[in-house]
Amino acid sequence: MSEKNAQHPARAGVIVVAAGSGQRLGHGIPKARVLCAGRTLLEHALESVIASGVAGAVVVVLPAGDPVLSAVVAEAALRSVYPTSITAVAGGATRAASVRAGLAALPPTVGVVLVHDAARAITPPAVFQRVAALVSAGASAVIPVLPVVDTIKVVEDGIVTATPDRALLRAVQTPQGFDADALRAAHAGDAAGDATITDDAMLMEASGVPVRVVEGDALAFKVTTPFDLVVAEAVLAAGVANDAAGPAGSVDLPAPARTGTTPTPTSRSSRVPQ
Template identity: 50%
Template structure:
């Protein structure tokens, strides 16, 4: 079974600030997206990478990433970007990884672990870590509704891996308000398997995340 990877990279990065779309913000002197894509390409299990770029930057992103990567215009929401990338996968891809451009320091061994677990017969696989903050559910007025016990909560990372047919079905059903791909798969009633995530696979969202990413990168490659 061939494994393909989709990279939604069409977000504006408003929480990060700075104007440039997040995927193209430099990290260690190179666009954040390039780090994520190079990790995927370095996996011997991944044989195709499709990136959803901001629509006005499809050509620029194509030049940055080179001929091994297909680049398509992304959409208004992350789900629209993933759907656009899904359409561009080769027909014989049977397992799909969905990986945020905004997780530039994700270790290659995490990519391989997710892909291997799907190839072993699990239809949907997500990397997770225990949460460190207590998490509360609140209502529209900000009043606390409940406090789930922290030990049953997990923070979810990417890449998330799926059997292609399952992801396709999940995306046929897209009007659900979800922030991760596995959420759509859960709504189908398909079991989702968790594997241990990696600290370095954190998402660069706010300015302090970029500072941390730069510092870690400098430590890996002095």
């Protein structure tokens, strides 16, 4: 972690990217507004963030002018004791632009930044804790991953041209964690304009920053298609998501950079207001 952040420690700032259109999901509304087991995907995602106990500030990046999602964030901010702040900003035309909007809204004292997709709505809190802990220990970039179980083929013009060694491949999830200064520098660098870069970890790679990995979780899957939504609803109905949750606040992070009483992290059973 940078010298500046070591001198001004803070709990993690969490950027929840919720500005996606949801076209592949087919509901005709922004994906984060889609209901899953009676609650929006954004509400589920915020519940996991809060239950993890790692966040000192949460910035939710929303589609511009969306009153429903703005109300979800406002209600969460009004009712939630921990983390210390939950705010919303409008997203940009691309995911990278949305992340930059979130970065700009985080307090300057934040030393660790987690970037999370709201579409990975039932990610267990323990994944947030693992990622935040490794960045807090000095890693500049950390991603949760799972081994790839399928054989992967490289195909060009309908012809298989290569078969990568599956043992070397990993499926990448979120939240992705970063040293705040390193992430800001990457977003200000030349690689930030590369349209082929699909996430912040790839941007860090392109900027020459080593990216470390921690264990992901099968529940951190991305709700992209109608089938994914059915799976998420089934998981929630079965109570598997709650059973897989790690204990809130168990990660060893630097103390929040503020005065006064530190709020007590909520438990997994605490719910973001509906």
